[in-house]
Amino acid sequence: MGFLHFLSDPITFLANWLQGLLLGVGIPAGIVQFILFVIGAGALATAAMMFVIFLIWLERKAIARLQDRLGPNRVGPWGIFQTIPDMIKIFTKEFITPTGADIIPYNLAPILAVAGVLMVWSVIPLAISVVGMNLNVGVLYIIAVGSLGELGIIMAGFGSNNKFALLGGFRAVALLVSYEVPMVISLLVPVMLAGSMGMTDIAQAQNVWYIWLTPAAALIFLITSIAENGRAPFDLTEADSEIVAGFNIEYSGLKFGMFYVADFLHSFTIAMVFSVLFLGGWRGPGAEQIPILGFIYLMIKAGLIEFLIIWIRGSLPRFRIDQMMDVNWKVLTPLSLSIVVVTAVLDKLIPVEQTVFRIFAFLVVNLAVLLITGWLIEVFKTRRPRPVVSKTQRPVARPENVAANSNSGD
Amino acid sequence: MLSDWLYIAIFMGVSAFLPAVAIGMAGLLSPHKPDPIKNSTYECGIETVGDSRVQFKVQYYVFGLVFLVFDVETVFLYPWAVAYNKLALWGVAEAVLFVIILLGGLIYAWRKGALEWV
Numbered sequence: 001m002g003f004l005h006f007l008s009d010p011i012t013f014l015a016n017w018l019q020g021l022l023l024g025v026g027i028p029a030g031i032v033q034f035i036l037f038v039i040g041a042g043a044l045a046t047a048a049m050m051f052v053i054f055l056i057w058l059e060r061k062a063i064a065r066l067q068d069r070l071g072p073n074r075v076g077p078w079g080i081f082q083t084i085p086d087m088i089k090i091f092t093k094e095f096i097t098p099t100g101a102d103i104i105p106y107n108l109a110p111i112l113a114v115a116g117v118l119m120v121w122s123v124i125p126l127a128i129s130v131v132g133m134n135l136n137v138g139v140l141y142i143i144a145v146g147s148l149g150e151l152g153i154i155m156a157g158f159g160s161n162n163k164f165a166l167l168g169g170f171r172a173v174a175l176l177v178s179y180e181v182p183m184v185i186s187l188l189v190p191v192m193l194a195g196s197m198g199m200t201d202i203a204q205a206q207n208v209w210y211i212w213l214t215p216a217a218a219l220i221f222l223i224t225s226i227a228e229n230g231r232a233p234f235d236l237t238e239a240d241s242e243i244v245a246g247f248n249i250e251y252s253g254l255k256f257g258m259f260y261v262a263d264f265l266h267s268f269t270i271a272m273v274f275s276v277l278f279l280g281g282w283r284g285p286g287a288e289q290i291p292i293l294g295f296i297y298l299m300i301k302a303g304l305i306e307f308l309i310i311w312i313r314g315s316l317p318r319f320r321i322d323q324m325m326d327v328n329w330k331v332l333t334p335l336s337l338s339i340v341v342v343t344a345v346l347d348k349l350i351p352v353e354q355t356v357f358r359i360f361a362f363l364v365v366n367l368a369v370l371l372i373t374g375w376l377i378e379v380f381k382t383r384r385p386r387p388v389v390s391k392t393q394r395p396v397a398r399p400e401n402v403a404a405n406s407n408s409g410d
Numbered sequence: 411m412l413s414d415w416l417y418i419a420i421f422m423g424v425s426a427f428l429p430a431v432a433i434g435m436a437g438l439l440s441p442h443k444p445d446p447i448k449n450s451t452y453e454c455g456i457e458t459v460g461d462s463r464v465q466f467k468v469q470y471y472v473f474g475l476v477f478l479v480f481d482v483e484t485v486f487l488y489p490w491a492v493a494y495n496k497l498a499l500w501g502v503a504e505a506v507l508f509v510i511i512l513l514g515g516l517i518y519a520w521r522k523g524a525l526e527w528v
Contacts, residue, residue, distance in 0.1 A: 037413075119421060329525045
C-alpha cells in the first residue's frame with residue numbers, strides 16, 4: 001500500500017520524506033524550505049534541459065516523415081540515440097570569437113535565450129499537487145519572462161561585430177516585439193473566464209475546456225506563440241537576411257547550440273502553456289485522486305500540440321517580413337481586441353448555469369467573428385490602394401517657388 | 411507570499427547557471443587556436459567594407475512605439491480581467507469603451523502609414 005501511495009504521487013512523497021528527514025536532523029524550518037526549493041528548482045530545470053534531447057529527435061523524425069524521407073535511423077533503434085553523438089560533436093567545436101566583438105553581450109546572449117525559456121517552467125502545473133510555485137500572477141510572469149529571449153537576440157546581433165547580424169537582429173526583434181501584442185491580448189480571455197492569473201487556478205477552473213469556449217483566442221495564441229518562437233513559417237530570424245544566418249552568424253560550438261536548445265525547448269513550452277490554458281492542463285478522468293495520471297494527461301495534450309506545431313513547420317513556406325507585419329497589426333491585433341470585447345459582453349449576458357447552451361453560444365459567436373474577419377480580409381484585398389500621404393511631392397520652400405502655383409499637396 | 415518569489419529567484423539563478431556551466435564545460439573541452447583570418451568578421455566571403463554598426467531604418471523605432479502603446483493598454487486591462495467575474499454589465503461597458511478608444515488609435519496609426527514596412 002505504501003508503494004502504491006508512492007506511485008500515485010512520487011514527487012510529493014519524496015518531498016515530504018526529504019522534509020521529514022531534514023527536520024529530524026535538527027535543521028531549522030526556514031533553511032529546510034530553502035534547501036527543498038533549491039533541490040526542486042535544480043531538478044525541474046535539469047529535467048527540462050534533458051528533455052530537449054528527446055525533443056530534437058522527435059522533431060527530426062517528424063519533419064523527415066513530412067518530407068517523405070526517413071530521418072535518423074542508424075544510431076540505436078529508430079535513431080533515438082542520434083542526439084547524443086550530435087551533442088558530443090557540438091561540445092567539442094571551437095568557440096571562434098570575431099575580432100572586435102563586444103565580449104559581454106556576445107557571451108551573455110545564448111545564456112539569456114535559454115534562461116528566458118527555462119524560467120517559464122517554474123509556474124506550469126504538472127499535476128494537481130505538483131507545481132514549481134503557484135504564483136498568483138502566473139500568466140503575467142510567463143509573458144514577462146518569455147520576452148527575455150528577445151533581449152538575447154538583440155544582444156547577439158549587436159555584440160557580433162557584423163552588419164548582417166545587426167540587421168538580422170533588428171528584424172527579428174521587430175517581429176518578436178510586434179507579435180507580443182496579440183499574444184498578450186488573447187491571454188486576457190482565459191484570465192477573464194477563470195477570474196485569476198494563476199496557472200493552477202486556471203487549470204482548476206476548467207470544468208469545460210476553454211478551447212470550446214474561445215477557439216478564436218486559442219487560435220490567436222497558437223499563431224502568435226509560433227511567431228514568438230521564430231519557427232517556420234515565421235523563421236526569418238534563422239534563414240532569411242539574404243541566406244546569411246541572421247543574428248547567430250558569428251556563433252559556433254555550444255553557444256550556437258544553445259540558441260537551438262532554446263528554440264526546441266520553447267516550442268514544447270508553448271505546447272505546455274497552451275495545454276494548461278486552453279486544454280484543461282492535467283484535468284482528465286481520475287486525475288484528482290491519482291496525481292500522476294494528471295501528469296500523463298498533460299504530457300499527452302502537450303505532445304499533440306507539439307506535433308501540430310511541427311506539422312505547421314513542415315508544411316508552410318516562409319512569410320515575407322512585410323506580410324508578417326501586416327498580418328500582425330492589421331488582422332491579429334484588431335481581431336484579438338474584438339474577441340476580448342465580444343467574450344466580455346457575452347459572458348455577462350449568459351448565466352453560468354446553462355452549460356450546453358453557453359458552450360454552443362460561445363462557439364457560434366467565435367465562429368461568426370472569425371468568418372467576418374475572413375470576409376473583411378477578402379473585401380480589403382480587392383480595394384484600390386489608398387494614396388499614401390507621405391509620398392506625394394511637395395514644393396520645396398525656396399524663394400522662387402513662392403510665386404509658383406502649389407496644389408493642396410495631399 | 412515571500413517564499414513564492416524566493417522560489418522564483420532560485421529558479422532564475424539555476425536557469426542562468428545551467429547554460430553557463432554547459433558553455434564553460436564546452437570551453438574546456440574544445441580546442442582554442444585563434445587565427446586572424448579565422449577570427450575575421452564574415453561578410454559573404456569578401457573583405458569587410460565600412461563600419462559594422464550601420465545606420466538602420468527609423469521604422470523599427472515606430473514599431474516599438476506602437477507596441478508600447480498597446481502593451482500599456484494591456485497592462486491596464488489585466489486587473490480588469492482578473493476582477494471580471496465580480497463586475498456588473500456596467501463595468502464591462504467601461505472596459506469596452508477603453509478598448510474602442512484604443513482601437514481608434516490603431517486606426518489612426520494605420521491610416522498615417524505608421525504600420526507600413528517600407
